[in-house]
Amino acid sequence: LRKRFNINEFIWFVILISFSYYFYKILYSGEIANFMHPKMIKYVYVGFMALGILAIYQFFNLIKDHDEHEIKYGYIMFLIPLFLGFFVSPKGLNAYAVKNRGISVFQKANTASAAKNVKNEDEIVVIGGEIVIDDKNYLQVMNKLYKEANKYKGKRIKVKGFVYKDTDFEKDNFVVARMVLSCCAADAEVVGFMCEYKEDNKLSKDEWVQITGILAEGYISVKKDEKVAIPLIKVEKITSIEEPANKYIYQ
Amino acid sequence: MYQLSNFSTVFLSIILEGFPFIIIGALVSSIIQVFVSEELIGKLIPRNKFLGLLCTAIMGLVFPVCECAIIPIARRLIKKGVPLNMAVTFMLSVPIINPVVLMSTYYAFLGQPMMVLVRAGLGVTSAIIIGFLIGELTQGNPIKDGPHNTKSADCHHHEQKHAYHQCGCGHHHHHQERKSIIGEILGHTSEELYDIGKLFIMGAGLSSAMQTFIPREYITSIGNGTLSSILVMMLLAFVLSICSETDAFIARTFANQFTAGSIVGFLIFGPMIDIKNTLVLAGTFKAKVVVKLLFLIFSICFIMSVLSNFIPGFVL
Numbered sequence: 001l002r003k004r005f006n007i008n009e010f011i012w013f014v015i016l017i018s019f020s021y022y023f024y025k026i027l028y029s030g031e032i033a034n035f036m037h038p039k040m041i042k043y044v045y046v047g048f049m050a051l052g053i054l055a056i057y058q059f060f061n062l063i064k065d066h067d068e069h070e071i072k073y074g075y076i077m078f079l080i081p082l083f084l085g086f087f088v089s090p091k092g093l094n095a096y097a098v099k100n101r102g103i104s105v106f107q108k109a110n111t112a113s114a115a116k117n118v119k120n121e122d123e124i125v126v127i128g129g130e131i132v133i134d135d136k137n138y139l140q141v142m143n144k145l146y147k148e149a150n151k152y153k154g155k156r157i158k159v160k161g162f163v164y165k166d167t168d169f170e171k172d173n174f175v176v177a178r179m180v181l182s183c184c185a186a187d188a189e190v191v192g193f194m195c196e197y198k199e200d201n202k203l204s205k206d207e208w209v210q211i212t213g214i215l216a217e218g219y220i221s222v223k224k225d226e227k228v229a230i231p232l233i234k235v236e237k238i239t240s241i242e243e244p245a246n247k248y249i250y251q
Numbered sequence: 252m253y254q255l256s257n258f259s260t261v262f263l264s265i266i267l268e269g270f271p272f273i274i275i276g277a278l279v280s281s282i283i284q285v286f287v288s289e290e291l292i293g294k295l296i297p298r299n300k301f302l303g304l305l306c307t308a309i310m311g312l313v314f315p316v317c318e319c320a321i322i323p324i325a326r327r328l329i330k331k332g333v334p335l336n337m338a339v340t341f342m343l344s345v346p347i348i349n350p351v352v353l354m355s356t357y358y359a360f361l362g363q364p365m366m367v368l369v370r371a372g373l374g375v376t377s378a379i380i381i382g383f384l385i386g387e388l389t390q391g392n393p394i395k396d397g398p399h400n401t402k403s404a405d406c407h408h409h410e411q412k413h414a415y416h417q418c419g420c421g422h423h424h425h426h427q428e429r430k431s432i433i434g435e436i437l438g439h440t441s442e443e444l445y446d447i448g449k450l451f452i453m454g455a456g457l458s459s460a461m462q463t464f465i466p467r468e469y470i471t472s473i474g475n476g477t478l479s480s481i482l483v484m485m486l487l488a489f490v491l492s493i494c495s496e497t498d499a500f501i502a503r504t505f506a507n508q509f510t511a512g513s514i515v516g517f518l519i520f521g522p523m524i525d526i527k528n529t530l531v532l533a534g535t536f537k538a539k540v541v542v543k544l545l546f547l548i549f550s551i552c553f554i555m556s557v558l559s560n561f562i563p564g565f566v567l
Contacts, residue, residue: 012441012445016441019270023267023270026267032267034260035260035263035264035267035268036264036267036268040268043268043271043272044267044268044271046271046274046275047267047270047271047274050271050274050275050278051270051274053437054274054437054440054441054444057434057437057438057441058441061438072445074445074446074449075449077448077449077450077452077453078448078449078452080452080456081262081263081266081452081455081456084259084262084263085259085263088255088256088259090255090256090257090259090260090263091256091260092260093257093260093261094253094256094257096253096254096257097254097257097463182497182500182501183268183493183494183496183497183500184264184265184267184268184494184497185260185261185264186261186264186265186268186458186459186462186491186492186493187491187493187494187497187498187500187501189500189501189504206253251500
């Protein structure tokens, strides 16, 4: 058999090199944070290098016995994610994803109860009557507030998140929500605090805000005729903010 | 547009997460292909069937691979002469009892450490039962014929000409080129990545489409009774296709809505089978075997989940 340029081997080479480049690109640009928990990033590096090695190996296969004529259809499957990755270039999950993922917060209070490395005894830090909450202790504080909504009544809280409204909500209510990732975006869960704000019609969906308000006790109905106490933030002040670089909470 | 972005995010994140592990699985499979002979495997397999099944079932403890990587390895083992029952038990139990999965289950259910034992125990038991039954119910070669050996007469002709299929792995080789061992391993890995990858991507696409376009409420609205909740959670595990290393964190968020048994269903059924694995299995095993296997996995996991409701002291 004569050695000739093999189109199948060439397509496979292009796929491998493009995947390797895509992995490199999102690692290098930091976009990986939109897809993954930081603890998983090392595996993406492994993937990048393995794909690179396979691509180099494949380069030497380009000239091969030409005994296959049909182009393999399976290559299309590899081209779809590459196309989406390079041309749609998604920037992570937005508020439109909430509806279909379900917002687990409302279902019952202690959603985040067993969040990794969080001990239930951990106390919330309150400085000058204001509860301190940031990305690092978000789940821990949230858990505490949901468990003992009553105890922290009247305390001030300042929290960031995106606005989420649902048709089931009371008129003046919205949720200041965050997405929690435990591994990758496929397992993102939505958490957040119910807020009450008289002029909430000014807020748009998916808008990132920082709210300041006073904690009160609210209720949501879990099932018919069954209500559960949840913390409710009576909003005093809302400021629009830029979407943060790290928009997820990692657990 | 927003939904396209959400779809792509989930889709790509499954691929970014899964590909490294698929490549690792393909690599292990290729190393087995090159270095482990059929004779060696024949010697290593215990004579006693149940001892054999038990050994393979607990191998996950020292074989930390999750479900993305396990199918190419299981397929390779079958081709190397490992009996179907043991290979299936291996394939189903490793993603449940590997150390990383057990750790994440422990952390996800800090308040209920028994969950780790229940998940591992019932997972291993189910894997043994399913492996045993599929072995009894299947005769002949369970592996699908590759595209290259369907035309057997033709292929035989080729075989003599090229020394083709010498290794019996079903891939297209060019042994006359005399590759180095590393070249051979890389070649196998690359082909395995193509075989598994195309089905994995298809599965990831379906799963992300469902996550993006079907409200989860539709699934959860099936019910939260003792039996219906198990069905709901198994269906969710199937649709979501999340890695067994993190599924416990997702299961936890349902812990308050559903029964303990249904959470167990999610945790043992999910690692064994989901959309992407089904497609990969369908590309690997003959259709009859896949149908039997799906049926067995579903029914055994369902029964185990129902039983777990009766374990004393096991409540969430």
